[in-house]
Amino acid sequence: MAQLQENAKSAIKALQSSQTEVLGILKDHSDNIKALVNNRYNQMITALTVAAGVSDNSSTTITKTPLKKIAGRNLEAKPNNNVAAAAPAPKEVAKVTDQVNEAFDLFPSMQPADILTTFSDLVIRGVAVKAGMAVTPTEPAALNTPFVATIVTAVTDKIAAIEADKKAKEAAAKPAVDPSKDGAPDAKGAAPAPKATK
Numbered sequence: 001m002a003q004l005q006e007n008a009k010s011a012i013k014a015l016q017s018s019q020t021e022v023l024g025i026l027k028d029h030s031d032n033i034k035a036l037v038n039n040r041y042n043q044m045i046t047a048l049t050v051a052a053g054v055s056d057n058s059s060t061t062i063t064k065t066p067l068k069k070i071a072g073r074n075l076e077a078k079p080n081n082n083v084a085a086a087a088p089a090p091k092e093v094a095k096v097t098d099q100v101n102e103a104f105d106l107f108p109s110m111q112p113a114d115i116l117t118t119f120s121d122l123v124i125r126g127v128a129v130k131a132g133m134a135v136t137p138t139e140p141a142a143l144n145t146p147f148v149a150t151i152v153t154a155v156t157d158k159i160a161a162i163e164a165d166k167k168a169k170e171a172a173a174k175p176a177v178d179p180s181k182d183g184a185p186d187a188k189g190a191a192p193a194p195k196a197t198k
Contacts, residue, residue, distance in 0.1 A: 008052030015045050030102060035118045036110070100126035107155040112148035124148065131155045 019041035026034050103119050104127050115124060124143055128135040131154035140147060 005052055008048055012045055012048055015041060015048070019045075030099075032099065032102060032106070032118055032123075036106075036114065039114060039117055096122060096126060099123045100130060103127050104130050104155060107152050108159065110152070112145045112152060115148050115152070116143060116145065124151065127151060127155060131158045 019038065022037055022041070023034060026037060099119070100123055103115075103123050107115060107127055110118070119127075121143055122137070125135050125137060128151045131151060133151065133154050
């Protein structure tokens with residue numbers, strides 16, 4: 001048993017070293033990619049730690065939980081009557097739009113639980129809207145794994161529809177050849193293939 005724990009500790013140290021090296025390599029990539037990679041490493045480290053029964057306090061997973069009470073008082077969202085003041089700056093809008101576009105392409109390859117830990121609620125909701133779902137900043141009130149799974153399905157369907165539309169447009173753009181006509185262009189204006197000579 002002691003030997004297994006020592007082996008597990010060695011494996012955990014190797015994973016942590018690899019995690020640091022990989023995150024260093026990805027330093028110029030988006031925060032979303034780095035968070036996804038970091039999350040995967042932390043999952044492996046945690047699983048190995050639990051399975052082997054060793055303690056490891058170096059995991060860097062950060063779980064965001066909303067603050068609901070301060071000193072026994074409930075925190076409630078106060079209505080914002082000044083809508084103009086709440087409007088995000090154009091740079092923020094562009095940044096969130098870029099994050100939504102990047103996340104849209106990544107969603108089909110990710111697990112719903114990973115999506116919830118990797119992306120902000122705003123980005124997840126933006127991807128849902130881009131996929132054609134009726135989602136607002138407040139509805140549904142909370143995002144959960146089953147709902148994110150429906151977003152992944154909608155994104156996958158949307159990407160498939162975009163690809164099918166693209167292929168249909170490419171096929172429609174190709175000129176058709178009418179073999180019944182001798183060297184004359186067909187109805188679409190394309191010249192037929194030359195006839196074979198004897």
